[in-house]
Amino acid sequence: MDRVDRLLALVAELRAAAPRAVDPRACAERLGVSERTVRRDLELLTHGGLPVEAERGRGYLLREQDAPPVLGEVASLMGPVRDTLAAAVRSRRVVRLAYTDQAGTRSYRDVEAHGLVIAPYGEYLVGWCRMRDGPRMFRLDRIGAAFLSGRGAQVRDLDALLAALRVPLPRPPADAAGPRGPADATRARAWTLDRLESVRSRLRDAVAGARGGEPGAAALRAVLGHLAEWTRWQVAAIRAAATGAGPAPDGRPPPNTAAFGSDLPYDARERLIQDAMALRGLGDIARDLQEVLDAAAHWAADCDDALWEAGPPDPRPCGPPGPPRPLADLIAGWRGPLAHIEWHLDRLTGDPPEPSPPDDEDAFVVDRCPLQT
Numbered sequence: 001m002d003r004v005d006r007l008l009a010l011v012a013e014l015r016a017a018a019p020r021a022v023d024p025r026a027c028a029e030r031l032g033v034s035e036r037t038v039r040r041d042l043e044l045l046t047h048g049g050l051p052v053e054a055e056r057g058r059g060y061l062l063r064e065q066d067a068p069p070v071l072g073e074v075a076s077l078m079g080p081v082r083d084t085l086a087a088a089v090r091s092r093r094v095v096r097l098a099y100t101d102q103a104g105t106r107s108y109r110d111v112e113a114h115g116l117v118i119a120p121y122g123e124y125l126v127g128w129c130r131m132r133d134g135p136r137m138f139r140l141d142r143i144g145a146a147f148l149s150g151r152g153a154q155v156r157d158l159d160a161l162l163a164a165l166r167v168p169l170p171r172p173p174a175d176a177a178g179p180r181g182p183a184d185a186t187r188a189r190a191w192t193l194d195r196l197e198s199v200r201s202r203l204r205d206a207v208a209g210a211r212g213g214e215p216g217a218a219a220l221r222a223v224l225g226h227l228a229e230w231t232r233w234q235v236a237a238i239r240a241a242a243t244g245a246g247p248a249p250d251g252r253p254p255p256n257t258a259a260f261g262s263d264l265p266y267d268a269r270e271r272l273i274q275d276a277m278a279l280r281g282l283g284d285i286a287r288d289l290q291e292v293l294d295a296a297a298h299w300a301a302d303c304d305d306a307l308w309e310a311g312p313p314d315p316r317p318c319g320p321p322g323p324p325r326p327l328a329d330l331i332a333g334w335r336g337p338l339a340h341i342e343w344h345l346d347r348l349t350g351d352p353p354e355p356s357p358p359d360d361e362d363a364f365v366v367d368r369c370p371l372q373t
Contacts, residue, residue, distance in 0.1 A: 239299060
């Protein structure tokens with residue numbers, strides 16, 4: 001056990017025993033280290049600010065900490081906006097915001113505060129907007145003032161709130177000089193992994209619904225065949241652009257799509273995909289796409305931090321590479337593989353357009369796909 005894990009284990013032991021004291025000798029036996037090591041680690045934690053006290057003959061105990069004072073309504077207007085929002089989340093209360101949107105329009109709205117999240121381009125309040133009667137995200141740097149009311153927030157459906165997180169990465173201003181990267185590698189990686197899990201969850205729900213007898217199974221199978229091969233290509237191309245290595249497709253590509261990476265127009269590639277996927281069932285195609293996304297998540301979690309801070313060229317599906325973009329934007333932003341998947345899933349769950357041609361009931365699932373533009 002390394003030192004960081006040992007410190008975590010010590011804190012867990014102290015919290016589990018509180019308000020009783022922890023015997024350092026017994027703790028040393030459980031952790032497989034010497035008693036001297038345990039005492040040294042406890043001293044380090046104490047100097048670092050953890051409220052640990054040594055009691056003669058008993059051991060070490062974690063002092064009870066006073067709860068932070070409840071922020072009053074007037075005091076909420078005096079301090080930093082983030083402190084007011086954090087207090088609203090902790091106490092499950094409604095907060096009134098003076099919010100300026102991207103177009104510069106200011107509004108005043110009551111929001112049930114449910115969480116603060118960090119994304120590559122900023123920090124957001126996630127909550128239920130009572131003015132819009134739905135889940136919304138609010139950039140903290142656009143909140144001019146916040147007032148903590150005395151009203152409590154309702155218990156909301158978790159899926160409805162998470163839906164507010166399924167948004168494309170904010171795009172940099174058109175007049176920004178050069179590529180705009182994420183704030184730091186840790187935030188970019190965490191945001192991308194969160195988006196990957198969100199998309200994987202949506203896919204699982206869509207397949208489960210189709211297997212449960214919901215309408216649209218045929219259309220879902222057609223669109224998943226389209227998505228499996230295009231996502232396989234996009235993920236491999238992005239990874240190659242970021243690392244300089246050759247493309248390595250994940251999942252189980254059909255043998256007759258070997259020419260997919262060659263210089264083919266969109267229509268020709270799509271015909272290859274539809275022919276290759278014609279004999280596959282819904283479950284097989286869904287597993288293939290999940291394997292591609294699982295591999296993308298593993299790579300995103302383990303790749304070097306420097307890749308998130310660089311701006312690899314955009315390996316566009318058709319034509320020459322585009323200008324450099326942050327890695328998080330290439331994977332999870334607009335025109336990336338995750339946005340592509342969500343675009344098609346949104347069309348399947350909404351009102352689909354008229355089929356084209358009329359005699360092909362599934363043609364709409366790939367018609368006017370954003371990768372064509």
